[in-house]
Amino acid sequence: MNNAQQTARVGLFFILGLALTWVTFETLSGGTLFKNKGYTLVAGFESLKELKEGDEVRMAGVKIGSVEKTRLAGRRAEAVLRIDADAKIASDATASIVMAGLIGTNYIGIDLGTAGAAPLADGAEIQTRVTPDINTIMTEIGNLGQKLEGALSAFGTTLNGDGKGGGLFQKLDKIVTDNSDRVSTTMTNLQEITTKLNKGEGTLGKLINDPALHDELIAAVAEIKSTASQAKGFITDAQGIIAQVKSGQGALGTLVYDETMANNLRVTVTNIRSVSDKLAKGEGTLGKLINDDTLYNTAQSTLKKADRALDGLGDSGPITAVGIVANSLF
Amino acid sequence: MKQLNSILEGFGSTLQLLVRTFSYIGSLPRQRARFIEQCYLIGYTTLPIVAILSFFIGAVLALQAGYSMQNFGAKQFIGSLVGLSMARELGPVMVAILLAGRVGSAITAELASMKVYQEVDALETMNIPPARMLVLPRLAAVLVMVPVLAIIADLVGWFGGAIVAKYTSFISIEPEAYFSVLRRYMKFQDVMNGLIKAETFGFGVVLVCCNIGLNTRGGPREIGAAVTRAVVVSLILILVLDYFVTKILL
Amino acid sequence: MPCSSHTRNPFTAIETPAVGVTVENLSKSFGDHVVLHDVSFSVEPGEIFVLMGPSGTGKSVLLKHIVGLEAPSSGRVLVNGHDALAKETREQVRMAMVFQSGALFNSLTVYDNLALYPREHRVSNEAGIREKVMHALQILSLEDTAQKFPSELSGGMKKRVAIARALVMEPQLMLYDEPTSELDPVMSATISEIIASLKDEYHVTTLVVSHDRDLALNIADRVGIMMDGRLIFLGTPAELREPKDAQVAGFLYPKIDLKHPRFKKLET
Numbered sequence: 001m002n003n004a005q006q007t008a009r010v011g012l013f014f015i016l017g018l019a020l021t022w023v024t025f026e027t028l029s030g031g032t033l034f035k036n037k038g039y040t041l042v043a044g045f046e047s048l049k050e051l052k053e054g055d056e057v058r059m060a061g062v063k064i065g066s067v068e069k070t071r072l073a074g075r076r077a078e079a080v081l082r083i084d085a086d087a088k089i090a091s092d093a094t095a096s097i098v099m100a101g102l103i104g105t106n107y108i109g110i111d112l113g114t115a116g117a118a119p120l121a122d123g124a125e126i127q128t129r130v131t132p133d134i135n136t137i138m139t140e141i142g143n144l145g146q147k148l149e150g151a152l153s154a155f156g157t158t159l160n161g162d163g164k165g166g167g168l169f170q171k172l173d174k175i176v177t178d179n180s181d182r183v184s185t186t187m188t189n190l191q192e193i194t195t196k197l198n199k200g201e202g203t204l205g206k207l208i209n210d211p212a213l214h215d216e217l218i219a220a221v222a223e224i225k226s227t228a229s230q231a232k233g234f235i236t237d238a239q240g241i242i243a244q245v246k247s248g249q250g251a252l253g254t255l256v257y258d259e260t261m262a263n264n265l266r267v268t269v270t271n272i273r274s275v276s277d278k279l280a281k282g283e284g285t286l287g288k289l290i291n292d293d294t295l296y297n298t299a300q301s302t303l304k305k306a307d308r309a310l311d312g313l314g315d316s317g318p319i320t321a322v323g324i325v326a327n328s329l330f
Numbered sequence: 331m332k333q334l335n336s337i338l339e340g341f342g343s344t345l346q347l348l349v350r351t352f353s354y355i356g357s358l359p360r361q362r363a364r365f366i367e368q369c370y371l372i373g374y375t376t377l378p379i380v381a382i383l384s385f386f387i388g389a390v391l392a393l394q395a396g397y398s399m400q401n402f403g404a405k406q407f408i409g410s411l412v413g414l415s416m417a418r419e420l421g422p423v424m425v426a427i428l429l430a431g432r433v434g435s436a437i438t439a440e441l442a443s444m445k446v447y448q449e450v451d452a453l454e455t456m457n458i459p460p461a462r463m464l465v466l467p468r469l470a471a472v473l474v475m476v477p478v479l480a481i482i483a484d485l486v487g488w489f490g491g492a493i494v495a496k497y498t499s500f501i502s503i504e505p506e507a508y509f510s511v512l513r514r515y516m517k518f519q520d521v522m523n524g525l526i527k528a529e530t531f532g533f534g535v536v537l538v539c540c541n542i543g544l545n546t547r548g549g550p551r552e553i554g555a556a557v558t559r560a561v562v563v564s565l566i567l568i569l570v571l572d573y574f575v576t577k578i579l580l
Numbered sequence: 581m582p583c584s585s586h587t588r589n590p591f592t593a594i595e596t597p598a599v600g601v602t603v604e605n606l607s608k609s610f611g612d613h614v615v616l617h618d619v620s621f622s623v624e625p626g627e628i629f630v631l632m633g634p635s636g637t638g639k640s641v642l643l644k645h646i647v648g649l650e651a652p653s654s655g656r657v658l659v660n661g662h663d664a665l666a667k668e669t670r671e672q673v674r675m676a677m678v679f680q681s682g683a684l685f686n687s688l689t690v691y692d693n694l695a696l697y698p699r700e701h702r703v704s705n706e707a708g709i710r711e712k713v714m715h716a717l718q719i720l721s722l723e724d725t726a727q728k729f730p731s732e733l734s735g736g737m738k739k740r741v742a743i744a745r746a747l748v749m750e751p752q753l754m755l756y757d758e759p760t761s762e763l764d765p766v767m768s769a770t771i772s773e774i775i776a777s778l779k780d781e782y783h784v785t786t787l788v789v790s791h792d793r794d795l796a797l798n799i800a801d802r803v804g805i806m807m808d809g810r811l812i813f814l815g816t817p818a819e820l821r822e823p824k825d826a827q828v829a830g831f832l833y834p835k836i837d838l839k840h841p842r843f844k845k846l847e848t
Contacts, residue, residue, distance in 0.1 A: 003363060010369040013377070017478025020485055021525075028518040054514070360702075440687075448683035455647045455677040456749065457670045458700045 029054070038065060038085045039122035043095045046130060048077045049106060051097050056107040057081050058098075059089065067108060081108060081126075090117035094127040238272070340563070344541045347461060351469060351537075354462035364467040372433050372468070372536075373475030380428055380479050381486050387420055388412055388487030392494040396501035405501055409508035410515035412491035417516065417524045421483040423572060425476065426531030430564035434539035437468060438560035441543025442553040450544060465540045469533065476532035477525045484521060488512065523579045530575050535564045598625035598785045599660035599673050599752045601646055606655035608641055615641050617809040618655070623802075628779050628786040630796040633806035634831065639789040640680070642806075643757055646787065647677050659753065673753060676746030680758040682738040684730035690717075690741050691726040694748045716744040720774065736767040743774060754778070756788040760795055768792060772799050793832055797821065805831065 048070055057065040064087035069080040083089065090113025098109040110126070120126060132140075176183070358365065391412045399405045441464060444450050450460050488509075495503040542560040546552050601623040608616040615638040623629040633639050644650040645657050648664045657664040660673050684693050694713040698704065704712070717723050720740045730738060739759060746754060756775065760768035772792070776799040779786045790796065796803050797817045805813035805828055813820075813828050823829040834842075 003366070006370045007366050009374050010366050013374050014369075014474065014478060017481055020481045021477070021521075024481060024485065024521055025518045027513060028516050028521065054517070444685075447686070448679045448681055449685050451644075451649055452677070452679060452683040452685075454649055455670075455675060455755075456697045456700070458697070463700065 038083050038087075040068060041081045041083055041089070041095075041120055042123070042125045043079045043081055043108065043128050044073065044076045044125065045079065045097065045128055046076060048079055049097050049135070050099075051079060051106045051108070057083060057095075057110065058107055059087060059093075059110045060112055061109075064089075064110075079108065088119040089126065090114060091120050091124075092117045092127070093120075094129045096129050096131045098131065234275075340541070340545075343545060344538055347465060347541045347544070348537055350459070350461040351465045354459065354466050357462055358466060358470055361463070361467050364463070365470055368467045368471035369475055371436070372429070372471050373478055376428060376432055376475075376479060377482065379432065380425055380483050383424055383428065384416070384421060384483035384487040385490035387424060388416055388490030389494040391415055391420070391487070392491035392501070393498060396495065396498060396503075400500060406503060406507060407511055407515075408491065408495050408501065408503060409511035412495075412508075413488055413512035413516050414520060416487035416491070417484045417521045418527075419524070419572075419576075421480050421487060422524045422528035422531060423568060425479045425483050425528050426535060426568045427565065429472070429476070429479075429532050430535045430539075430561055430568065433472075434535045434564050435557050435561050437536060437539045438543040438557045439553060441540060442546035442556040443550070445544055445546045446548065446550060446553060460544060464544070465537075468536050468540060472532045472536040473529065476528050480525050480528035481521070484524065526579060527572065527575050530571055531568050534567050534571055538563050538567055597752075598783050600625045600785065601660075601753065601787065602658040603642070603646075604655050604658070606642070606645060606652050606657060608638070608645065608650065608653045615809055616645075616652075619806070619809070619811050620655075621804055621811060621814055623785060623787055625785050626779075626783050627801035628776065628788065628799055630788045630790060630800035630803045631806060632791055632793075632796055632803060632831075634791065637806045638809045639806055640757055643677070643755055643787070643789050646753075646755060647675055674749055674751045675753045675755065676749045676751035677755040678739070678742045678746050678757065678759055680761060682730070682742040684738060684741055684745070686730050689727050689729055690722070690733070693730070693741065694745050697745070697749050712748055716747045719747065719778075720744045736763050736770070739763065739767075739771060740774070743771075743778075747778065751784055754784045754786045756786070756790070758790055759788065760790060760792045768795070771795075775799060807831070 051067060051070065053067055053070055055067045056063050057067065065081055065083035067079050068082040071078050071080070081095075089110060093110050093113030095108050095110045097106050100107055392408050395408045395411045396405050399408065399411075441450070441460075444464070450464075453460050453463065492505045492508045495501050495508050496505055539560045542556050542563065546556040603619055603621050606616055606619045607614070619642065631639050631642065641650060645652055646659065646664055648666075648670060651665055659669055659675065662669040662672065684690075685696065688696065691713060694716060695709050698709045698712060703709065714723065714726070717726060720743060722737070722740055722744055725733060725737060725741065730741070733741065743756075743759070754775075759775065760771050763771065772795045775786060775788065775795075778784065779799075788795065788800070797820060800817050803813070803815060803817055803820055804811055807827065813823075813825060820828070820832060823832060
């Protein structure tokens with residue numbers, strides 16, 4: 001091994017080392033030192049979150065540059081983006097910090113903007129918008145959880161009491177315990193009443209069990225039915241008229257601007273009023289159903305009988321218990 | 331007490347040697363030939379073993395990481411794990427350990443035999459300080475060569491990891507993905523820290539080995555003992571320095 | 581100190597005067613072990629002083645004190661009036677030492693061994709160095725060995741190369757540590773002749789540590805004998821031929837008595 005050869009090898013070795021160091025530097029620093037190509041944009045955010053230097057800048061998912069520098073500028077954080085020279089960014093495009101994964105990988109996402117907009121120049125500032133990151137989402141979920149918990153615990157307090165006045169269940173329990181005698185009496189009375197009803201005793205019982213009365217009621221109801229179907233036909237007619245009004249010349253516009261149409265409408269309304277007047281005077285089938293005194297009387301006497309039956313029930317007391325229950329509930 | 335004394339003595343004499351060597355730094359240009367020779371011995375001839383070892387260290391790192399990280403679905407981060415471990419810790423430490431075993435022991439053996447056979451005394455009577463002629467070229471050479479070895483170790487280790495990540499069935503990560511993650515989570519600063527560490531270790535190892543060699547007393551038997559001591563002290567030094575240098579650089 | 585070695589033909593014109601060595605009350609101990617005990621003597625400029633004594637009596641340690649490799653426990657060593665320990669002394673006075681083992685640099689060829697000193701001290705350019713080195717090798721008839729490594733040489737050749745290496749330094753003071761040990765009688769005689777002729781031709785002060793009686797009696801101007809770290813004799817070779825002191829006589833002219841061997845007496 002002569003000296004010259006040794007020197008050459010050492011020299012070569014050292015140059016190799018320098019070259020490798022340079023390559024490593026280029027690769028890891030995003031190649032910003034020697035190929036400062038492209039142009040820069042400034043993106044201001046309230047917070048850069050997990051964004052750091054060297055992260056990618058993507059436009060519609062395509063890598064077009066990298067984050068060159070992150071810095072604080074006054075009351076906001078700024079990311080200086082180095083964008084490839086051939087990537088044009090519309091001036092109305094917005095940048096946002098996008099999470100690529102749950103664990104800390106972020107990149108700057110830029111949307112396409114509108115087609116005709118002028119491209120951003122070197123050093124210009126790009127519009128930004130805030131996107132929720134994992135932390136905000138977590139915070140929201142946390143808040144929601146807290147609210148849910150608060151609601152549940154309030155509900156729990158209502159049901160179980162806060163330790164002093166007693167909750168709903170305690171109150172219900174107390175009512176039932178205090179009134180157990182009365183409740184059982186009520187039950188007995190109720191049984192007695194229903195038995196009587198069943199045997200046709202008493203007014204209500206007769207109403208339910210007397211076949212003649214029943215038939216009369218059926219006939220009355222049938223008459224009501226037929227009257228009602230006639231009324232239905234009339235209403236269908238009216239509906240048809242209204243549909244015609246509606247579809248006539250385009251709803252509200254015609255109604256407001258077309259005078260003949262407005263006049264027709266007025267006439268229609270007048271007709272409707274005369275129909276209802278006739279109904280009030282007992283003319284026509286519907287009018288008779290509404291105004292016929294005999295039917296009214298029959299119905300009234302039936303109702304009176306039911307009223308009396310209910311009066312009998314009214315004295316018994318269970319209603320009071322139900323009232324108390326209702327009061328304490330609401 | 332006696333041992334503590336000898337440790338302190340060794341420490342003191344090493345520092346003295348360092349100061350003395352520094353005082354001759356102006357003579358380095360004249361010692362160009364010796365410097366190149368030492369560069370050759372320390373750098374060039376150590377390269378193959380460094381390359382082989384770092385390749386397999388990177389490979390086994392990827393393998394172990396893949397095995398343990400697949401359990402929680404983080405195996406796509408193997409690239410950054412191998413990259414950072416190699417650059418910040420294993421590359422420098424491994425280069426330093428190889429230097430201690432391969433270069434340090436040779437230095438100690440050579441200087442110890444020179445001392446035992448009175449060659450060092452002869453230098454003294456010729457008014458040629460051993461620190462200037464024997465220590466300075468070696469220290470200078472190690473400073474120049476160790477970063478080269480370390481960066482090669484880093485890169486070879488990364489590639490070893492990449493190959494294992496691709497061809498191991500339960501990992502199967504493409505090199506593109508591996509290096510993309512490695513690049514994403516690494517800064518050049520990490521590599522730089524590793525190089526500084528390697529530099530510190532290499533310098534310390536050569537200095538300690540020179541000092542132990544030059545302080546050998548007695549007969550040929552002592553040469554072997556000196557070499558053993560030099561390697562042991564070097565390894566301890568590497569790991570102790572590792573902690574403190576890492577702490578300073580963090 | 582005039583030193584115009586660049587122009588002067590090596591080893592011929594003696595411009596620098598030979599230097600003297602003074603050892604004053606020198607004591608040296610390693611731990612509890614006393615190696616040198618209050619030794620005082622002086623070597624006159626230009627003479628050959630042979631220091632004799634049994635092995636292990638501190639002769640080599642004394643030599644190391646003179647070249648400044650060891651520091652005295654007490655007393656001092658002066659070379660040409662300067663303290664031997666001071667760094668400047670080695671720069672002002674050129675001392676060359678021939679080690680017992682030769683102490684050649686095993687990694688260098690014979691030529692590079694000789695050229696090391698002039699190269700390191702930039703005595704002259706490479707051509708001048710070559711002239712010096714070849715001249716020194718020629719003096720000792722070693723021209724053929726120039727490109728050999730020390731490991732390829734015999735013991736006697738190594739000693740001669742070591743002497744040649746010392747010569748290249750153009751020393752004012754030459755120190756020899758056991759120059760004839762481990763050599764056959766003829767080679768020992770050759771080395772003695774070399775030492776004497778170098779002194780005659782170049783007028784260097786020479787201090788030889790040896791237990792070679794023939795060397796001492798034949799080439800020494802004065803002889804000192806050390807025993808157990810003390811100087812017990814200081815005189816001329818003529819005085820040594822008829823030693824009055826029994827101890828000196830016993831050391832110089834030991835009788836080989838097989839009936840009463842000394843090593844057995846020592847045991848009792």
